[in-house]
Amino acid sequence: MNKKTVTRARRDDTLSRExxxxxxxDLLDREGERGLTFQALSAQLATGPGAIYGHIANKADLLTAxxxxxxxxxxxxxxxxxxxxxxxxxxxxxxxxAMDVHPWAGAALIQAGxxxxxxxxxxxxxxxxxxxxxxxxxRWASACALVNYILGVSGQNAxxxxxxxxxxxxxxxxxxxxxxxxxxxxxxxxxxxxxxxxQLREHDDREDFLAGVDLLLAGLVxxxxx
Amino acid sequence: MNKKTVTRARRDDTLSRExxxxxxxDLLDREGERGLTFQALSAQLATGPGAIYGHIANKADLLTAxxxxxxxxxxxxxxxxxxxxxxxxxxxxxxxxAMDVHPWAGAALIQAGxxxxxxxxxxxxxxxxxxxxxxxxxRWASACALVNYILGVSGQNAxxxxxxxxxxxxxxxxxxxxxxxxxxxxxxxxxxxxxxxxQLREHDDREDFLAGVDLLLAGLVxxxxx
DNA sequence: ACCTGAACACCGTTCAAGT
DNA sequence: ACCTGAACACCGTTCAAGT
Numbered sequence: 001m002n003k004k005t006v007t008r009a010r011r012d013d014t015l016s017r018e019x020x021x022x023x024x025x026d027l028l029d030r031e032g033e034r035g036l037t038f039q040a041l042s043a044q045l046a047t048g049p050g051a052i053y054g055h056i057a058n059k060a061d062l063l064t065a066x067x068x069x070x071x072x073x074x075x076x077x078x079x080x081x082x083x084x085x086x087x088x089x090x091x092x093x094x095x096x097x098a099m100d101v102h103p104w105a106g107a108a109l110i111q112a113g114x115x116x117x118x119x120x121x122x123x124x125x126x127x128x129x130x131x132x133x134x135x136x137x138x139r140w141a142s143a144c145a146l147v148n149y150i151l152g153v154s155g156q157n158a159x160x161x162x163x164x165x166x167x168x169x170x171x172x173x174x175x176x177x178x179x180x181x182x183x184x185x186x187x188x189x190x191x192x193x194x195x196x197x198x199q200l201r202e203h204d205d206r207e208d209f210l211a212g213v214d215l216l217l218a219g220l221v222x223x224x225x226x
Numbered sequence: 227m228n229k230k231t232v233t234r235a236r237r238d239d240t241l242s243r244e245x246x247x248x249x250x251x252d253l254l255d256r257e258g259e260r261g262l263t264f265q266a267l268s269a270q271l272a273t274g275p276g277a278i279y280g281h282i283a284n285k286a287d288l289l290t291a292x293x294x295x296x297x298x299x300x301x302x303x304x305x306x307x308x309x310x311x312x313x314x315x316x317x318x319x320x321x322x323x324a325m326d327v328h329p330w331a332g333a334a335l336i337q338a339g340x341x342x343x344x345x346x347x348x349x350x351x352x353x354x355x356x357x358x359x360x361x362x363x364x365r366w367a368s369a370c371a372l373v374n375y376i377l378g379v380s381g382q383n384a385x386x387x388x389x390x391x392x393x394x395x396x397x398x399x400x401x402x403x404x405x406x407x408x409x410x411x412x413x414x415x416x417x418x419x420x421x422x423x424x425q426l427r428e429h430d431d432r433e434d435f436l437a438g439v440d441l442l443l444a445g446l447v448x449x450x451x452x
Numbered sequence: 453a454c455c456t457g458a459a460c461a462c463c464g465t466t467c468a469a470g471t
Numbered sequence: 472a473c474c475t476g477a478a479c480a481c482c483g484t485t486c487a488a489g490t
Binding site: 107110111112113114118119122123126127129130138139140141142143144145147148149150151152153155156159160162163175178181182185189190191192193195196199200203207208211212214215216217218219220221222223 | 333336337338339340344345348349352353355356364365366367368369370371373374375376377378379381382385386388389401404407408411415416417418419421422425426429433434437438440441442443444445446447448449
Binding site: 048050 | 457458
């Protein structure tokens with residue numbers, strides 16, 4: 001076996017921002033957040049670490065760009081025809097599922113500030129809010145609330161997935177362990193948390209996520225009437 | 227000037243988890259997330275980096291513990307007497323303000339999984355949800371929705387603060403720059419985002435945050451009636 | 453003009469030696 | 472039993488040299 005031939009991937013075409021981002025997504029999906037290294041990334045691209053800096057500003061930029069690729073695909077999901085409420089639920093679910101497949105993207109999303117991936121979501125939600133009869137001045141706050149809620153869930157799911165991975169457990173085992181921790185809290189200090197520990201173990205995240213979206217939508221309709 | 231005397235802080239008492247966490251908070255507040263180094267931390271504590279590992283498992287543990295100290299203080303804010311709604315608004319605001327003063331805590335909060343700081347918030351919100359007439363099975367989802375929303379806003383604010391810091395701008399300047407970016411988006415693709423760019427520049431985060439809490443609360447009351 | 457990869461600065465964590 | 476701090480493994484980023 002020739003080491004050079006085996007180790008190095010073929011260089012089909014020239015290095016580009018897109019190819020780098022694609023390779024980064026591959027790496028993140030396979031090895032998790034800790035697996036994304038300029039060393040590993042450049043090895044996969046059959047080049048040196050320095051080459052990447054010709055197309056990407058730094059690691060934060062790379063993560064945001066990779067996250068944006070995921071979000072862009074999710075936001076393109078079909079969402080026309082139905083009511084604005086249904087459309088909002090559809091995008092929210094598409095994002096939830098995308099973050100479920102790519103947990104690192106949830107963490108990246110939260111660190112992206114007002115950058116592209118967040119803007120994509122804001123735009124998508126905002127249009128539907130406008131289609132509802134939410135009065136003009138309330139649209140900004142309403143869209144923000146929905147976006148922030150989605151970001152919060154994404155971030156929390158990402159953290160759970162990462163912790164689970166680092167403990168070598170799957171999602172179910174990890175949540176069961178957390179539920180168990182909750183059961184052992186002081187009953188005098190944490191009655192509520194103890195009472196819902198069972199629901200943490202058995203709950204369907206996806207459904208709970210949707211319930212939150214519906215809560216916000218219900219509040220919106222309420223506002224609309226006034 | 228004697229180097230040793232000047233450089234080293236006095237060691238009032240023996241090293242403890244509490245003293246380490248306090249020093250970490252100091253460092254994080256002064257220098258931001260990037261400033262928290264085991265090197266810098268141990269220097270401030272007048273010891274070696276290794277000593278810290280006697281009391282703290284690793285850096286993630288340290289960040290969670292520091293965040294928990296902030297959250298614990300915020301959650302203790304006065305919130306009795308008034309209605310459950312008012313109490314929820316009060317904790318939410320207290321948390322918002324705490325994260326505003328300690329932006330790093332927002333980021334740490336999101337990475338804490340189901341750990342202490344999140345549990346504290348869940349417990350606090352959950353009790354008030356129980357005090358409302360939300361039916362039993364919906365309490366878990368309702369409390370989760372509120373917690374996730376709070377986490378999302380905290381995380382986003384933390385990211386903004388960190389980006390602003392890294393660009394050497396204050397919060398106002400940073401948001402103005404983001405708003406400017408939004409103004410230059412393609413009008414055909416991002417009509418909504420462009421239309422709210424002005425509101426991003428002038429908005430009061432605190433008020434928008436509360437508006438989101440109110441939206442969720444309105445949805446809750448709606449649910450209650452049904 | 454773009455890639456290459458050694459080198460730099462730095463950081464979390466460990467561990468043998470000290471007290 | 473606990474601290475000390477040098478050492479290790481590793482990682483983002485730079486830059487002189489190559490093509």
